[in-house]
Amino acid sequence: MFSFENKIVVITGAAGGIPTATAKLFYDLGASLALGDLDVDKITGATAAMDGDRVLCHALDVTSTTSFDSFKAAVMERYGRCDVLVTAAGLYRDRMVAEMTDAEWATMMAVNVDGVFRACRAFGDAMGEGGAIVNIASLAGHKGSREHAHYAAAKGAVLSFSRSLAAELAPRVRVNCVSPGLVDTGFVASLLEKIGTAMEDATPMKRRGEPEDIARAIAFLASDWASFVTGETIHVNGGFSML
Template sequence: MFDFAGKTLFLTGANGGISRAVAQTFFDLGANCVLTDLDAAGVEAFARTLDPSGARVLATRQDAADPQDADRALALVKERFGVLDFLVTSAGLYRARQVAEMDDAYWRQGIAVNLDGVFYTCRRAIPLFAEGAAIVNLASMAGHRGSFAHADYSAAKGAVLSFSRSLAIELAPRVRVNAVSPGLIDTPMVRGLMDAKGAALLEQTPMKRLGTVEEIARVVAFLCSDWASFVTGETVHVNGGLYIAS
């Protein structure tokens, strides 16, 4: 088991299904947690369930598409914990609309949250990183294979993968950077999709089930741990075999 005692995690989109599991996993491993989300009340309530004392968990509002919010939220890391050991970007916006029906504002919003927000947070975190720190950017299977009626989302996630590889080159050897691409995970975000296409999708999945949020969180924790000390610039697929790529 990994020991993250005395280490600090900064997690965006922290009130989502996968993100909550990431926060719980890192907290259980001993880490301090700075949790941000657009839903301030929701993330603050979640933080209290993790750590009612507030000694190790701090929650605040962050609009991923707003660079000033990234400045403000990361300033709290320095003020409260001094340095940053783990950054996990998980804020996202997932909606359904075909390209022919998208207007420019719709496209721009999807890119702003799912791609620009990753840049804003990673860029502003760089001066805070401790030696041996790690970034894990949450991407998606959609970033590799595309997704019907989710072109803005899949385009942004594909760019996050490329951005992560470039950042890994730039920040080495002090900071490692990797990505995780979840497949169909049992969260509210995919339940509508499963209602419509679930039987067919599970038939195409060798593991014949949805993944769990804990299975994603454990991979994220591994990539942040010393056990992955020679892993950087990589993407780990966690999709039960639905999309197999090397």
């Protein structure tokens, strides 16, 4: 198994279901964590049992450059560098395009793609040789998603942004994406209410994803085991995307 001993891992949206599982996995593999989210109390609670010397919890609004400046300053003061960045902050809303306001479109872009750009801009240059960025995209960014065109467009942009950034930051830093399918978190509660078990019924592996399924793919891409992988995307969806 690979190790993140002495590695500094920064995660945005760290209070969420997938990012919390990701933070726990990196911690168990030896990393020190810098965790940012709008809901800082939730991250503090989720990490209460961890060694405080290896965890920094900080308020972060990914729609704000000033907020990133403050988060980065706190990371630099505590750890002096960043080895791995995971951009996990995300927002999901149901809306048909015909009914979508400019503000709704802009909010989804601000969190789901501008937030990834801001994170990569802030931390990309704080990474030394062997650094790794993993951006969480979505199956929606590849296939589209009815009633979520703004979300799908933002995630599609994350995929192409990541490939462009991979070319800019190589060979010092690798940049990859994980594209989850349906994962059991509060994020998709409204979708599950509407579709019930239809999606897992249609999934070859016959279940929803668990946050840990995504965390393990992220850890692999961030690890030295993926040292020749950059500009790529791993799909984690139980085979749904091959149908």
